[in-house]
Amino acid sequence: MHASDTSNPDYFHKVVDCQWACPAHTNVPEYIRLIAQGRFTDAYMLNRESNVFPAVLGRTCDRPCEPACRRSRLPSPSGEETPVAICRLKRVASDHKGDISERLPKAPAVKNGKRIACIGAGPSSLTVANDLMPHGYSITILERYDKPGGLMRTNIPSFRLPEQVLADEVNSILDMGVDIRYNTPATSMKAILDEGFDAIFVGSGAPRGKDLDLPGRNESDRIHIGIDWLGGLAFGHIDKIGEKVLIIGVGNTAMDCCRSSRRLGGKDVKVMARRPRAYFKASPWELEDAEEENIEIVINHAPKRFVIENGVLTGMEFERLEWDAEAKKSTVIDTVILPCDDVILAIGQDNAFPWIEHDLGIEFDKWGMPKVDQTTFECTRPGIFFGGDAAWGPKNIIWAVEHGHQAAISIDNHCQGVSVAERLGFGINLISQKMGLSEWSYHNDYNPASRQKMKHVDLVQRFEDLHVEVELGFTAEQTAREVQRCLNCDVQTVFKAAKCIECDACIDICPLSCLTITKDGPEDEMRLRLSAPATNITQELFASDPLPHTGRLMMKDEDLCVHCGLCAERCPTAAWDMQKSQLNINYAGQASTKLELTHA
Amino acid sequence: MPSIAKPLVGHPSLAKNAIGLTIRDYEGTMSTLCAGCGHDSITAAIIKALWELSTPPHRLAKMSGIGCSSKTPTYFVSGAHGFNSAHGRMPAIATGASAANRELTYVGVSGDGDSLSIGIGHLCHAIRRNLNMLYVLENNGVYGLTKGQFSASTDVGSKSKKGEANVMSPIDPIQLALSIGATFVARSFSGDKEQLIPILKAAIAHRGFALVDVISPCVTFNDHEGSTKSYKYSRGATHAATESDFVPPATEIVGSIGPVGSTSIRMHDGSVLNFTRVPDNYDVTDRAAAVKYLREHPGQIVTGVLFADEGVPDMHEMAGSPQTALVNVPFDKLCPGSAALERLMGSFR
């Protein structure tokens, strides 16, 4: 094996599973430690740096970090081990933060003369504004509605995300002096170009809900398109629904539609899924939350037609399906009619750019999607950038934020005459955590506590008002327990081969059998002859340089290391050390700053 | 002293042995020895050997004297019995314990100071009695616990940490044991578990006294340039005379898996010690050949199982003592009363 190149920032970044999985690379273990120390404001600000909307995301994030969390791979005496409640700890930071006004980014008094237009006021555009305003850019946002926030405002129901929480975080950006034009749908890209902006960011989302063209579709006004229906709800145009409601589809939108229906008068609400549960798009926790509200999730039913009697929607006919083992092929068993008063279609969203003229050099592919560069977010016309759901179809808030960060870097480069492709990438700092003999500056003990369960408002109370937030947040005791579950994966085991005397102390002490000193060989063969087999090939196998005494290699399987520091503690020569990795993420402003420095 | 106890969470691949225990069940409390001490490595090897042998923790007795090495029984098999005796007295205490309860597995851990200075007499007599035990001599060439004085196993010319050379000739525990009739003699190095673990298993299976001398660098007082017991020197000077593997009784299927090596010795309990390599003209059952071989390799640390003889009766067999532990002998037999005593006394008159 080649000795591992730990000078490549990716090596240690990857060890921090949550941070690696987070599209915006949020420094999770560091903010969890800050919470543990009661430094909620610091924890919030650290989050804000990378994910911009900690209070929103602490309630709504898709949390790709959690399935990635190392903790979930450890065996647990109480059955299955669960990830650290990373997402809800973000909410803890925002719930308990102090006054942050002094610490928010501010726009300089003198503008740099560059004007940027952002289409849509969703999280992607807002992130672009957040990143560029402090560097003197003038940002104009065109928004078709009269409120900012995009789908966070119009589609995520307030029982999951209270309006004020969203407003606070959106305002922290707009208050820098963003020129936001409400009730101003973009109707012509050409017209916007004619306004002479230096760059344009398209963050208009995927605004069109998919329809279902089945018999009866146009014969009733009780058949709704999910995202439009949720929008109507958010803007107060809709305030009731029938008692029997069928939701078609089982993704995120379906979950919000069914739970909203329960609050508007729906008593018998069913979510109708074509495929078995293992293939649902909604996350397990969303399903749990829906089922807690007595919503029935019906599998293996394919919609066939709307049943209209005397011009009134009375039900919907479904084919009952039987699937093969991998749920690829289905056969129809029979058909059933389920009675209903309303049907909500929640089967996906499409992009739509009717307002972008086709003779502007902006190329679209055969699905009508703009051709956008994966790194720079620039389309085929220089100076125009796409991000969020508008770039490659519906994703989620945290991806929209990351797209915003990347597009902002490109916009800064573009406006300062630097190639948009010139990007700094990541850097990493390693800081020893050693305080003395057997003394570390982090809490290195493994805590066997199990994941804290979020308390919910009781069922009666939550249906009394559409706006009652269901989740109550963690109590102080729950927070204290949950923070100790984090393994501090960013406190890295850093090895210096030249110092090792091959005493085996580290190998013997490691509780998870991560370490082995052995003869060199091909990686896949070595993986099987370590202290414990290293079968998780998505996790790095560290190989040292040859050891001075015998030429063998120190190997570490990163998979299940609990970062307890015992290897470093028992090493007589400090060949192992525990060092905190700090990922340096570059945001927009490098090009501007360089320019300022050369002028100074 | 480590900041925390070793977390109880373990690797999901942790296997269970024949009595349903994982290797973690054979651990003890956290070591308080210096980080990097060879003794800790030997502790890990003992843990592995006992786990692999499926020794029930409550059927194990851990015996020791005084020294860093003698502290180590605390660091393995917390669920076992143990006696941490006075300096050099472990063999005597072990003799008494074994006399009372021959059913336990006895593992003694001692040091070169404990064994070859103050306790050398006791060691010799335990060997003479062929006391049924594993005796691990953790040999670092110094009195570690008392801060690094030369011990009786320090080689001539080996330097102290301050640079002074030893002038007195060393006692080689292996040659000593061979000369007074030891029935199982082996040497290994703490840094070579592949060799050490099978040796420990064979030594536990051996009928009688098994001396395993393990070179075990003292990382604090004897790991410097000029020392002949440092990690670096030991690695360079070890010379494996024999190579062997231990086949426990349950896995040995005579006929299908024949002996691998040139020689194999059937142990008392039915297990087999297979030698995969022994030097030409070397017979592991020939005491004189072993001594000769050692003499022919001066300056080298000759390792491996160097001599084994399963044919010698152990202490209980020699003494004709009861087949069971004394606790299992009915009370009226153990203490037959004054009439029986009178009869006995009468027989001497």
Ligand SMILES: Cc1cc2nc3c(=O)[nH]c(=O)nc-3n(C[C@H](O)[C@H](O)[C@H](O)COP(=O)(O)OP(=O)(O)OC[C@H]3O[C@@H](n4cnc5c(N)ncnc54)[C@H](O)[C@@H]3O)c2cc1C
């Ligand atoms: C029901 C539902 C629930 C969801 N729940 C979650 C969740 O819990 N967690 C999560 O991470 N993600 C969730 N998502 C997805 C998430 O909301 C989106 O991925 C994210 O908001 C995309 O951000 P964006 O900036 O690309 O655009 P959007 O948020 O879609 O914002 C686009 C904005 O552009 C405006 N606009 C559109 N066209 C024009 C035009 N021509 N001119 C001017 N303005 C225009 C729109 O009015 C809107 O304000 C959910 C989505 C839906 C539909």
Ligand SMILES: Cc1ncc(C[n+]2csc(CCOP(=O)(O)OP(=O)(O)O)c2C)c(N)n1
């Ligand atoms: C009767 C008695 N004499 C002397 C001592 C002091 N003493 C403690 S440990 C030790 C030597 C230990 O050396 P060794 O057995 O080699 O153990 P190590 O610490 O090197 O492992 C001595 C002399 C003692 N504890 N008791």
Ligand code: SF4
């Ligand atoms: S244990 Fe902590 S640092 Fe490690 S992946 Fe989970 S949240 Fe991240």
Ligand code: SF4
């Ligand atoms: S920090 Fe060291 S001892 Fe602890 S689990 Fe990781 S490799 Fe093992």
Ligand code: SF4
């Ligand atoms: S404890 Fe240190 S010196 Fe000993 S083997 Fe491990 S890294 Fe090498």
Ligand SMILES: [Mg+2]
């Ligand atoms: Mg000693």
